Amino acid sequence: MDTHVLMPELTALSLDFLEGIRHIIWYFIVGILLAGWIRTYKFHVRLRKRLPSFGSYAVLVAVAVAIVSPLCACGVLPIMVSLLTAGMPLTPCMALLVASPLMSVEGYAVTAVLLGTSWANAKLVAAIFMGLWAGLVTHLLAGRGFGVTEIFRGPIPVGDMHDHDCDPRIACNCPDRWSNRIARRHPNKFIIFLAKSAETGWKVGRFILFGLVIEVLATRYIDPEWIGSVFASTRWYTTVLVTLASAPLHVNQFTAAGILYGPLNLLERMGSTVSWGSGMAFLIGGPVTALPAMAVFLSLFKPRVFWLYICICFSGTLIVAFATQFFLG
Numbered sequence: 001m002d003t004h005v006l007m008p009e010l011t012a013l014s015l016d017f018l019e020g021i022r023h024i025i026w027y028f029i030v031g032i033l034l035a036g037w038i039r040t041y042k043f044h045v046r047l048r049k050r051l052p053s054f055g056s057y058a059v060l061v062a063v064a065v066a067i068v069s070p071l072c073a074c075g076v077l078p079i080m081v082s083l084l085t086a087g088m089p090l091t092p093c094m095a096l097l098v099a100s101p102l103m104s105v106e107g108y109a110v111t112a113v114l115l116g117t118s119w120a121n122a123k124l125v126a127a128i129f130m131g132l133w134a135g136l137v138t139h140l141l142a143g144r145g146f147g148v149t150e151i152f153r154g155p156i157p158v159g160d161m162h163d164h165d166c167d168p169r170i171a172c173n174c175p176d177r178w179s180n181r182i183a184r185r186h187p188n189k190f191i192i193f194l195a196k197s198a199e200t201g202w203k204v205g206r207f208i209l210f211g212l213v214i215e216v217l218a219t220r221y222i223d224p225e226w227i228g229s230v231f232a233s234t235r236w237y238t239t240v241l242v243t244l245a246s247a248p249l250h251v252n253q254f255t256a257a258g259i260l261y262g263p264l265n266l267l268e269r270m271g272s273t274v275s276w277g278s279g280m281a282f283l284i285g286g287p288v289t290a291l292p293a294m295a296v297f298l299s300l301f302k303p304r305v306f307w308l309y310i311c312i313c314f315s316g317t318l319i320v321a322f323a324t325q326f327f328l329g
Helices: 003-040 043-049 051-066 073-085 090-102 105-115 117-141 178-185 189-221 224-231 236-246 253-269 276-288 291-300 303-328
Strands: none
Touching: 003 189, 051 090, 051 117, 073 090, 073 291, 090 117, 090 276, 090 303, 105 117, 105 253, 117 276, 117 303, 178 189, 224 253, 224 276, 236 276, 236 303, 253 276, 276 303, 291 303
16 A cells, blocks of 8 residues: 555554543543552452352342452453352353353443443343353252252362363463562552552553454444445344354454444434444443353363253343343344
């Protein structure tokens, strides 16, 4: 491409990208500071460790922990396995696994600023529903070959995920994280808070930037009519197709919101909007699982547990998408 043509094009793309950054920066900062405070005092870890003591209320507590913990589908798997080997039933563990990738404190803030509070609130309700749905379905099947001793492929993993001699399949790299190394050297809570906030900002920010890059490129180079035909459609089969296409994608809650930001802006300029069905199918179906998570899950658990997990994710996403389209569309 000629330089005289390329430079204005790059300038326009850069301005679009910077506008997206300007739009979210303050909400992003507030979100990561709040998440840094939660991580500094380990509120979510304390609740997670106490999960086995909540008995019949464990599913509700698991969902509450899930929606404040910034974990993706792959990140929550070792936690789920450690809880199982510690004696926790599969029901609350499945609720934690399904709900965790969908919402967090900073995830709510990012979704609210990119897509609006209506989308953020709908996504929060959807995350709670997905956790409860996972718990309900698993509870109904718990007595049919889904006991802790019946679900693992091969030997049951031994040890907690933070033990130095635990099963390598569930080993966690928490001690090696930059913020935890800082915490060991400097026990001052304010320094730890700054380290946790900075680390959260990097972990979240890179995915938001990736999502914004995709949004800018898609908005500029993909046919608006095609985007409209997918994301503005209220047809039931479009919702199903978006769910099927989103589930294998390796996108988390931040990237998904960043990607959907483009079609939402584009369609609003065209006098239309993203349909609740397609939008929620992407926001929930994308982060709830991914091919890497599926592969790890299948390596740890027997096929029937894998298919239970997949069916919960797909059916729950479809219920959320059709319900939001019916009530809010």
